Amino acid sequence: MSTTGSNPGTFSFESTHSLAPSAQGLGRDGRRYGRTGLIHTPHGDIQTPAFIPVATQAAMKAVLPEQMKDLGAQALLSNAFHLFERPGEDVIDQAGGLGKFMGWAGPTFTDSGGFQVLSLGAGFKKTLAMDVTGMKSDEVIAEGKERLAFVDEDGVTFKSPLNGSEHRFSAEISMGIQHKIGADIMFAFDELTTLMNTRGYQEQSVERTFRWAKRCVAEHQRLTAERAGKPYQALYGVVQGANYEDLRRKAASEIASLEFDGVGIGGAIEKRLLGQTCAWICDEMPEERPRHILGIAAVDDIFAGVENGGDTFDCVSPARCGRNGAVFTRDGRWNIKRTQFRRDFSPIEADCDCYTCQHYTRAYVCHLLHAHELNGYTLATIHNERFFVRLLDEIRASISGGYFDDYKRETLARFYAHGSKG
Ligand SMILES: [Zn+2]
Numbered sequence: 001m002s003t004t005g006s007n008p009g010t011f012s013f014e015s016t017h018s019l020a021p022s023a024q025g026l027g028r029d030g031r032r033y034g035r036t037g038l039i040h041t042p043h044g045d046i047q048t049p050a051f052i053p054v055a056t057q058a059a060m061k062a063v064l065p066e067q068m069k070d071l072g073a074q075a076l077l078s079n080a081f082h083l084f085e086r087p088g089e090d091v092i093d094q095a096g097g098l099g100k101f102m103g104w105a106g107p108t109f110t111d112s113g114g115f116q117v118l119s120l121g122a123g124f125k126k127t128l129a130m131d132v133t134g135m136k137s138d139e140v141i142a143e144g145k146e147r148l149a150f151v152d153e154d155g156v157t158f159k160s161p162l163n164g165s166e167h168r169f170s171a172e173i174s175m176g177i178q179h180k181i182g183a184d185i186m187f188a189f190d191e192l193t194t195l196m197n198t199r200g201y202q203e204q205s206v207e208r209t210f211r212w213a214k215r216c217v218a219e220h221q222r223l224t225a226e227r228a229g230k231p232y233q234a235l236y237g238v239v240q241g242a243n244y245e246d247l248r249r250k251a252a253s254e255i256a257s258l259e260f261d262g263v264g265i266g267g268a269i270e271k272r273l274l275g276q277t278c279a280w281i282c283d284e285m286p287e288e289r290p291r292h293i294l295g296i297a298a299v300d301d302i303f304a305g306v307e308n309g310g311d312t313f314d315c316v317s318p319a320r321c322g323r324n325g326a327v328f329t330r331d332g333r334w335n336i337k338r339t340q341f342r343r344d345f346s347p348i349e350a351d352c353d354c355y356t357c358q359h360y361t362r363a364y365v366c367h368l369l370h371a372h373e374l375n376g377y378t379l380a381t382i383h384n385e386r387f388f389v390r391l392l393d394e395i396r397a398s399i400s401g402g403y404f405d406d407y408k409r410e411t412l413a414r415f416y417a418h419g420s421k422g
Contacts, residue, residue: 010042010231010232011039011040011041011042011184011185011232011233011234011261012039012040013037013038013039013040013262013288013289013290013311014037014038014040015035015036015037015287015288016035016036016037016038016400017035017036017399017400018032018033018034018035018399019032019033019034019035019307019399019404020032022405024307025279026275026276026278026279026308027279027282027283027308027309028283031279031282031283032279032307032308033278033279033282033287033307033308033309034049034306034307034308034309034310034399034404035048035309035311035399036048036049036396036399036400037290037311039107039185039290039311039312041075041107041184041185041234042184042231042232043099043105043106043107043108043184043231044074044105044106044107045074045107046074046075046107046312047074047396048290048311048312048396049306049310049311049312049313049392049395049396049399050074050075050311050312050313050389050392050396051073051297051302051312051313051314051315051388051389051391051392052073052074052075052076052077052109052292052312052313052314053068053073053076053077053314053318053319053385053388053389054076054077054078054079054314054315054316054319055068055076055077055078055102055104056078056079056082056316057078057079057082057083057086058078058083058092058098058101058102059102060076060319060381060385061319061323061377061381062319062323062374062377062378062381063319063378063381063382063385064103065102065103065104066103067355067378067382068104068385069104069105069106070355071354071355071382071385071386071389072386072389072390072393073106073385073389074106074107074389075106075107075108075109075184075185075312076102076104076106076108076109077108077109077110077111077314078098078102078108078109078110078111078181078183079110079111079113079116080110080111080112080113080174080177080178080181080186081111081113081115081116081117081169082116083098083110083177083181084113084177085160085162086162089176089177089178089180089181090180092180092181092182093180093181093182096182097181097182097183097230097231098110098181098182098183099182099183107184107185108182108183108184108185109183109184109185109186109187109292109312109314110178110181110183110185110186110187111187111294112174112178112186112187112188112189112190112238113169113174113177113189114156114169114174114187114189114190114191114192114238115192115266115294115295117149117156117158117169118149118151118156118191118192119149119192120149120158120159120161151191151208153208153211154170155168155169155170155171155173155189155212156168156169156170169189170189170212170215171188171189171212171213171215171216171219172215172219173189174188174189174216175189175216175219175220175223176219176223178233179220179223179224179227179233182230182231182233183233184231184233184234185233185234185235185236185261185262185292186220186233186234186235186236187235187236187238187264187292187294188212188213188216188217188235188236188237188238188260188264189212189216190209190212190213190238190240190264190266190267191205191208191209191212191240192240192266192267192268193205193240193242193267193268194268195242195243195268195270197242197268199244202240202241202242202244202247203247205240206240206241206247206250206251206254209238209240209251210251210254210255213237213238213254213255213258213260214258216235216237217235217237217258217259217260220233220235221259234261234262235260235261235262236260236261236262236263236264236290236292237255237258237260237262237263237264238255238263238264238265238266238267238294239251239252239255239263239264239265239266239267239281240266240267241267242267242268242269243268243269243270243273243277245280248277248280248281249280249281249283249284251281252280252281252283252284252285253284255285256284256285256286256289260289261289261290262289262290262291262292263281263285263289263290263291263292264291264292264293264294265277265278265281265291265292265293265294265310266294266295271298271301274296274301274304274305274308275304275305275307275308276308278291278293278304278305278308278309278310279308279309281309282308282309290311290312291309291310291311291312292310292311292312292313292314293305293310293312293313294314295314295315295316296313296315297313297315297317297318297388297422298317298422299328299391299411299412299415299416299422300412300415300416302388302391302392302395303395303408303411303412306392306395306399307404307408313392315388317422318381318384318385318387318388319381319384319385321333321384321422322377322380322381322383322384322385323377323380323381325337325366325369325380326384326422327348327349327380327383327384327387328383328384328387328388328422329348329349329352329387330349330351330411330414330415331414331415331417331418331420332415332416332417332418332419332420332422333420333421333422334420336348336362336365336366336369336380337366337369337370338366341362341363341366342363342366342367343363344361344362344363344366345361345362345363346361346362347360347361347362348362348365348383349383352383352386352387353386353390354382354383354386354387355379355382355386356379356380356382356383356386357383360379364379365379365380391411394407394411395407395408
């Protein structure tokens, strides 16, 4: 059991059970960094590993905070960039912080805005798990997209996708915005790269991210002192470095050298290297710092991430998939809008304990989504978010119960038995 030294009583992490070393261990000497634990925040505890649903604009799309609590969500993650654009961080500060503003009493996270700002640079939404065999260019942008963001040593200049007005983001600006938003856990402003960037650019980017990280810590400490009396906000440093072991290790030890409360594992990671990348980073990190893996929710990726040290995970995918009719079940992911479900009066998943499955049929959800009825989004999202929250609850129980490997094998075999995506 350990706690972060810098802020006892306000934010801390204790680990409770660890995975035993195994032949599949990807860390030094076959270590496996997977563990259960408890993150203490001023707005309550998070039992880890945990899935953190994404309430991008201080709202889960189509689902109320009360319903998120009922389905077992322990914390929500919002996006600093979107909230900066609308309604503005001052409004949220005046409201008493993000949780109060959106009517969520539990812990909250904000990401730094770096992902959104820098995604404008290439026009790519998705940077994780891309297959980019044979493609390398620092200048490539998505077809038909205007380049909207430019990185320099000090920060990023970008045009707002809302109204085209020009803005700057930097380490200090991101910290100022995130302090006003007031989430319990924030992320340092980092430079996002994609797997398309060259090795040379990745090296420069890791260096720049470290310089920005130092500035984030300094500004964070200044703002924490200036805003004394507000609940303590924890800051996680973000490790970049794409697929390169030496860069990931270097970035991790640099982030470890700074006074961060935790670490965010971010950036471009090829799917097959996800677990290995986490293990490289954990090798270089003090164990008492909690680790968040940014933006993953494929079922096999979650297992790889947990096994190799991930404590918390966020992703928009369960909600986004749900709105498109893609539902996650123990037997894989499939689309509820298919014709075969028009007269299927069974629940989405027979043994699911979510509100949707307890009250509604496949036929009804199928109908609502075809009719673009808003309740269709609500019901599909509730089921999918419950799926991922429960998956992490079960993984947590399997680690503390000593049966993680069996649980992983059985769950993955069943989920992917029919060639399911996700
Ligand atoms: Zn359900």
